[in-house]
Amino acid sequence: MNVSYDESYYSYDEVSAPSSPQNFISMSQNCRLSVQSRSELKLIPVNYQFFAQNCIRTIVPKRKINSNRPKSAQIIIVLTFILQMVAFFVSLMGEFNYKRFWGTLIALGFGVCASVNQFSVPRFNLFVQKHFGMLNSLQGVIVVQVLLLQVFSYEFDVKKITLFVATVIMLASIVGIIALIITLLVQTQMNKQIQSTDYAKQQEELEQVEKIVQEDQMAKEEIKIVLQERKQHIETIEMDEKTKTDITNDDNTEDIQLTDLQNSKIEKQEAPKIHQIQKQTNGKQEIDRDAILKLAQSSQMSNEPLQPMSITLGNFNSSGVNQCKNSNIPKFILKATTIILANADTEGIFRVSPQETELKDLKAELQRKNDVTDIKSIKIHTLCSLLKYFYRQMKPVLISNETMQQFRGADNKIDQLTWAIVEISEPNRSNLLYLLKFLNTIAQNPNNKMTVQNLSIVFIPNITDIFMQGDQGILENLITNIDELIDNSKHHTF
Amino acid sequence: MKQKQIKITFVGDNNIQRSGFLRQFLKQNNDCFIPVVEEYIEGECTINNQLVSYRLQDTPCNEDYDRIRHLYYLGTDIFVVCYQVVDLTNAGIKQSFNNVRAKWIPEIRQHSNAPIIILGTEAELLHTPALQIQDEEITQLVRDVGAQMHIISSSKHKYNIQLVIHQALHIILKQKEKETRNYK
Numbered sequence: 001m002n003v004s005y006d007e008s009y010y011s012y013d014e015v016s017a018p019s020s021p022q023n024f025i026s027m028s029q030n031c032r033l034s035v036q037s038r039s040e041l042k043l044i045p046v047n048y049q050f051f052a053q054n055c056i057r058t059i060v061p062k063r064k065i066n067s068n069r070p071k072s073a074q075i076i077i078v079l080t081f082i083l084q085m086v087a088f089f090v091s092l093m094g095e096f097n098y099k100r101f102w103g104t105l106i107a108l109g110f111g112v113c114a115s116v117n118q119f120s121v122p123r124f125n126l127f128v129q130k131h132f133g134m135l136n137s138l139q140g141v142i143v144v145q146v147l148l149l150q151v152f153s154y155e156f157d158v159k160k161i162t163l164f165v166a167t168v169i170m171l172a173s174i175v176g177i178i179a180l181i182i183t184l185l186v187q188t189q190m191n192k193q194i195q196s197t198d199y200a201k202q203q204e205e206l207e208q209v210e211k212i213v214q215e216d217q218m219a220k221e222e223i224k225i226v227l228q229e230r231k232q233h234i235e236t237i238e239m240d241e242k243t244k245t246d247i248t249n250d251d252n253t254e255d256i257q258l259t260d261l262q263n264s265k266i267e268k269q270e271a272p273k274i275h276q277i278q279k280q281t282n283g284k285q286e287i288d289r290d291a292i293l294k295l296a297q298s299s300q301m302s303n304e305p306l307q308p309m310s311i312t313l314g315n316f317n318s319s320g321v322n323q324c325k326n327s328n329i330p331k332f333i334l335k336a337t338t339i340i341l342a343n344a345d346t347e348g349i350f351r352v353s354p355q356e357t358e359l360k361d362l363k364a365e366l367q368r369k370n371d372v373t374d375i376k377s378i379k380i381h382t383l384c385s386l387l388k389y390f391y392r393q394m395k396p397v398l399i400s401n402e403t404m405q406q407f408r409g410a411d412n413k414i415d416q417l418t419w420a421i422v423e424i425s426e427p428n429r430s431n432l433l434y435l436l437k438f439l440n441t442i443a444q445n446p447n448n449k450m451t452v453q454n455l456s457i458v459f460i461p462n463i464t465d466i467f468m469q470g471d472q473g474i475l476e477n478l479i480t481n482i483d484e485l486i487d488n489s490k491h492h493t494f
Numbered sequence: 495m496k497q498k499q500i501k502i503t504f505v506g507d508n509n510i511q512r513s514g515f516l517r518q519f520l521k522q523n524n525d526c527f528i529p530v531v532e533e534y535i536e537g538e539c540t541i542n543n544q545l546v547s548y549r550l551q552d553t554p555c556n557e558d559y560d561r562i563r564h565l566y567y568l569g570t571d572i573f574v575v576c577y578q579v580v581d582l583t584n585a586g587i588k589q590s591f592n593n594v595r596a597k598w599i600p601e602i603r604q605h606s607n608a609p610i611i612i613l614g615t616e617a618e619l620l621h622t623p624a625l626q627i628q629d630e631e632i633t634q635l636v637r638d639v640g641a642q643m644h645i646i647s648s649s650k651h652k653y654n655i656q657l658v659i660h661q662a663l664h665i666i667l668k669q670k671e672k673e674t675r676n677y678k
Contacts, residue, residue: 351529353507353557355589356596388558457529461558472531 075182079175083168219368226369328430332371336387337438343380345447350458354382362386367393391435391462398432398463407474414481418488433489435463436482443479452479497544499536501569502662503551505598506576507590511615511649513552515576518649519659530554532566539663546663567605572642572662575599579614579646581625591627591635599639609669610641611662617648 340349359382365372366386372378378386391398399407403420410416421429439459443452456475460467463475478485506512513530520535533552538545553559553566575598577590594612602610612635620626636644642665647654 348509351556352509353555353589353593355587356593385557392558451528454528457531458556458558461562469531 075179083171222369226371328427329434330370330390332366332390333387333431333434335375336383336390337434339375340380340384340387341438341441344442344445346380347447347449349380349442349448349450350384350388350455351450352381354379354385358382359385363389366390388459388462391459394431396428397465398428398435400428401464401466404464404467404471407478408470410474412474412477414484414488417478417481418485421485422489432463433482433486435459436479437486439479440482452476455479497546500546500548500571500663500666501551502548502572502574502659503553503566503570504574504576505553505602506555506613506615507578507593508555510576510578510590512555512576514649515613515615515647515655516550516552518652519550519655529556541660541663541667544667546667548659548663550659563601564605567602570606570608571666572608573602573606573610574613574658574662575602575610575641576613576615578619579617579627580619580622581627582619586625588627591631595635595638609665610639611658611665612636612639612641612644613658614644614646615649617646617653618650 343349358379362372362378362382363386366389372386375383403424406420406423407417410420421432424432439452439455442448442450443455453472453476456472456479460472460475464471504512504516508529513533516533516535530552531554535550536547538547540546551566551570553563555563575594577594581588581591583589599610602608612632632644635641643661645654645658645661647658649655
């Protein structure tokens with residue numbers, strides 16, 4: 001494919017393209033001036049010459065002519081035209097009479113008009129068809145003809161006229177009956193075709209419905225299995241927690257025994273030490289991206305399912321944010337985020353649109369099971385769009401309208417933002433904090449070209465139900481200040 | 495006599511220089527990577543001694559905005575559906591080209607019955623050894639969709655940028671002329 005660039009084309013470009021939106025009005029005035037000076041022929045037709053010569057791939061498809069009128073009506077009109085011709089020649093027979101000649105000629109003009117209108121101009125004939133029907137229009141034409149004959153011929157030859165009228169009416173009735181039969185036949189055939197197609201469609205639909213019912217039954221069985229697995233999983237987690245609490249209780253009891261033995265002064269000395277230790281541990285639990293990457297890689301290498309407690313993003317498992325247990329976060333999100341973090345270097349992540357045909361099946365699977373099998377075989381961009389779809393389908397929505405109004409009223413002050421976050425009910429808050437932290441880690445990577453602004457534009461319609469133009473700025477602010485928000489929300493947890 | 499403003503909306507996948515096309519029309523910097531939420535250009539031009547005012551509407555084409563996008567379709571006279579001329583992945587997927595049939599045209603036809611122009615972007619890549627889309631596929635797409643025409647353009651070399659907009663305006667003006675003629 002050779003694409004040629006004409007320099008003559010650029011000259012046209014320079015004339016009418018505005019330099020900036022502010023100067024657009026002045027540019028349009030310039031355009032008009034140039035048109036007056038150069039003459040319009042030079043400007044636009046150059047374009048079309050170029051269009052005709054060089055655009056090899058341009059295609060303008062032909063349009064079909066709309067012939068809504070049935071063929072029977074056209075045939076009838078042609079027959080009336082022939083009849084009128086016959087009448088004209090009949091009038092010429094015998095003695096020549098000027099009045100009769102002119103009367104028949106005017107009638108013939110009417111007939112010609114009617115036949116021409118039938119084929120080219122729809123509006124005139126639509127009126128007749130609406131009010132008099134298909135056959136009545138023909139009879140009307142004939143009646144007008146006869147009346148004109150009677151008016152213009154003063155000398156009444158009763159025999160001739162009656163014979164003529166009788167023949168015309170006979171012929172017209174025969175033609176009308178034939179036309180009726182033709183129209184009925186055509187209609188019946190059309191109905192038969194429609195019925196046959198309907199029947200085939202219905203059969204196909206029935207088969208599809210049966211298939212869907214079978215799939216639903218399969219899905220129900222799968223859901224039962226998944227529910228059983230979940231129950232087992234929850235039981236194991238509860239067992240683990242019980243054991244942990246037992247251990248901590250034991251530690252506490254030991255401490256108490258020690259404190260009973262020792263003096264109160266030593267307690268006061270030790271208390272700040274304990275705080276220091278806690279701070280150190282918090283410092284260690286800040287993000288180590290390398291560690292997360294290693295985790296993700298290890299999870300990719302091993303085929304075992306990911307355990308939700310194994311991933312620690314930021315301070316989520318620390319004592320300060322007790323409510324942000326990872327058990328509240330769905331399993332699919334945890335899996336997807338790890339894989340996306342491992343591939344965070346790809347350009348335009350979360351922005352490039354995936355292929356629509358691949359997505360349909362995966363979306364259906366996600367809606368059925370709340371999870372996807374073979375998550376590692378999915379491409380990155382489709383996985384990103386799946387994650388966004390998951391957040392979109394979440395009910396209740398992550399940021400409800402009430403909290404969104406609180407965010408708007410906060411004026412980007414961190415204290416008020418934390419209060420708004422604290423008031424969110426539990427499963428949503430941990431999910432929101434997890435998402436914000438995740439987006440912050442992605443935005444820190446300069447290779448993917450996705451800044452905080454880009455990510456907020458992409459993610460805001462998925463998280464909220466109703467959003468306005470300024471809300472993207474709020475999300476930007478939330479993502480940039482996420483660490484402070486988590487630290488502050490530790491003190492305010494109830 | 496002042497006429498009604500003609501609205502042309504641009505639709506297509508991301509990352510294929512769709513909004514770069516419009517920025518080139520304004521002669522602005524083209525290196526922006528921020529996704530579009532709402533941008534539009536308004537202006538006037540003369541066609542056949544007739545002053546026409548137009549509005550070029552760019553839409554947010556992330557899938558996240560699927561719920562809202564039909565608001566931008568309101569009152570459009572003509573659509574321009576974009577695709578990338580070349581498959582850069584070389585894997586035979588032709589993502590943006592296939593999404594025209596799979597996603598964009600069904601979505602447009604749900605909301606309006608306006609005519610469609612199909613536009614291939616980034617024509618400067620045709621010289622590269624990347625995988626090209628063949629002419630037969632394009633003809634078939636144009637016939638199936640019932641599009642008015644198909645044009646190739648490149649925003650980098652300013653190729654066929656004005657032509658797209660002028661063609662779109664011409665199609666609408668012809669349509670309006672026909673309507674008025676029928677009512678007379």
